[in-house]
Amino acid sequence: MRKILARKRWFFVQISGRRRIGKTSLIQQALQQSGHHKRLYIQIPDSDPTGVLVACNDYLETFGLSDRVHSLAELAQLIARLVEKGYVVALDEFQYFHRKPLFDFCSLLQAEVDLLSARASQVQGGLIVLGSLHAEMAAILDDRSAPLFNRTTDKLALDHLDMSSLLDAERSCRLRPRARAVLVEPVRGRSQVLPRRL
Secondary structure (H helix, E strand, C coil): CHHHHHCCCCEEEEEECCCCCCHHHHHHHHHHHHCCCCEEEEECCCCCHHHHHHHHHHHHHHCCCCCCCCCHHHHHHHHHHHHHCCCEEEEECHHHHHCHHHCHHHHHHHHHHHHHHHCHHHCCCEEEEEECCHHHHHHHHCCCCCCCCCCCCEEEECCECCHHHHHHHHHHHCCCHHHHHHHEEEECCEEEECECCC
């Protein structure tokens, strides 16, 4: 993620992985470490267009932006304007745009993405979409008939570390047994290895 941010040119990144694996934390840490101050994070609710717009306006206010959106078309246009100004815009739970009441947003965003891509070297910002429902994310971004097909510049899939990788990390870092316990988090009565950090 840091390499993508360091390019200083247009990017459209898809980040996928199970719920609670650390997608949002990855973005927050990467942006903080890069020193990128122009950023907007929006968590898309599982709602109708009105609910999505209300949530977006709340996030705009939280991030100190005076813009407000009143339609999905205005949201797509605002994302493009912010990216043109050097913002990194992150849309979390992007898979909800696969739902019928919201699906038009994908076509509206496609038009803006195509304009940004045509001027990629002149655009300093980018768009990150995060999702946890693989089938729905694939339907939006990987299906040949989808408006956003073949538009992403990068894809990151977050998985848990396997036991072999965990043991390699332990050996290379000379972790003590207690430190090893920090790397494993209990989930529903079983251990789950924490996500790999990029």
